[in-house]
Amino acid sequence: MEKMKLKSIYSEFRADLDYIERELERAVRSSSPLVEEASLDLLKSGGKRIRPVFTLLSSKFGECNRTDTARVAVPLELIHMASLVHDDVIDDADLRRGTPTAKSQWGNRVAMYVGDFLFGRALATIAELDDPGIHRVLSRTMIEICVGEIIQIEDKFAEEQSLRDYLRRIKRKTALLIASSCELGGLVSGAEPKIVRHLERFGYYIGMAFQITDDLLDFTATEKELGKPAGSDLIDGNITLPVIYALQDTELRPLVQAALAAGDDREPVDRLIRRMRGSEAITESRRVSNLYLDKALREASALPATADRDSLIRIAKFIGKRKY
Structure with missing residues (x-):
């Protein structure tokens, strides 16, 4: 149902997205058959293409040129793809969106290159x-994405993290790339500076909501919906917002600590997931996500009233409220 809803929104500008997709395929061509195969495999493994969509829609607020828009949208998506490959190596992940990762198919060295x-x-x-x-x-x-990845490595399994620590980390990990997608879409089309600022702030706020929602789904969605085992972030030692709030709960804290120390034992993780669902930790995390979503919608409302602004708003509501 949710995937169908997103596809229906995308159908309004399918031709432009198809062009960007073809340019992505062209960009990953290589003289090395192995590099090309791994890159194309990653490209075709799915994903919502949120960043190219935001770049495309943001470019509509100026003098839109399909070719120049693609020259901005493509590198942003390539940066995102590269960060996923490196993430999978760091997290020793075998699956992403239900399909084998580059790391699991070709090994760490090939994946890093x-x-x-x-x-x-x-x-x-x-x-x-x-x-x-x-x-x-x-x-x-x-630069900021790389710094964010290093901070995430440093923060692994560190229980005593503040809300500020977490928000700074996801700003670099996710929100800045989405903010840049919107900002660059406006810049490449020559949109007015005021509009570009609203687009950039919209992208930042929706990026924060996007990542918090992702972190919630690690506890509330099923393995089938996630394409990887539920609780994977926790198993990898990533202290997300629901975990920060759970650590403040006297009943949940020992369960979180047991899950973090569980290693290959799934039972402590599954026990925590069962207790987390419906807990204040989930409710409070969702409240923070909704605050960012509301800020994003206010920035979008300040844009000129067009069909493209309406599409931005609908996609923002989808990714802020999605169930998987």
Whole structure:
């Protein structure tokens, strides 16, 4: 039902998205059959294409050019793909969206170089545009994503984390890339500076809501819906917002600690998941996600009243409320 809803929203600009998809496929072509196979496999493994969609819709607020929009949307999605490949190596993940990861199919070394190749292709694609402002936004985004990944590694299994620690981490991990998708869409189309600012803030707020919702789903969705075992983030030692709130609960705290120390034993993790569902930790996390969603919708409402703004709002509501 939810996937069908998103597809129906996308159908309004399917031709433009198909063009971006073809450009993505062209970007990952390589003289190395192995690199190309791994890159195409990752490209075709699914995903909502949220970032290209936001870039595309944001570009509609200026003089939209399909070719230039793709030259911004493609590198942003390549950066996202590269970060996923590196994440899977760091987390020793065998599945993503229900399909084998590059790491599980070709090993850590190949996977890391595939991620580096995708970063390189992102730079090569964006170089086709000569706007230094666009290059500054993209380079800043790449730097912050890398810093965020390092902080996430440093914070693994660290129970004493604050709400501020978590929000700063997901800002770098997720929100900045979505914010940049919206900002660059506006910049590449020559949209008015005021509109670009609203687009960038919209992307940031919806990116925060997106990641918090992802972290909630790790406890509330099924393995089939997630495409990986429920509780995977916790098993990997990632202290997400629901876990931070659970650690503040005297009854849930020992269950969280047992799950973090469980290793390959699923029972402590499954026990915590059962207790987490319906808990205040989930309710409070959802409240924070909704606060960011509301801020995103306010920024969108400040944009010119067009069909493209309405599409931004509908997609924002979908990803903020999705069940998987």
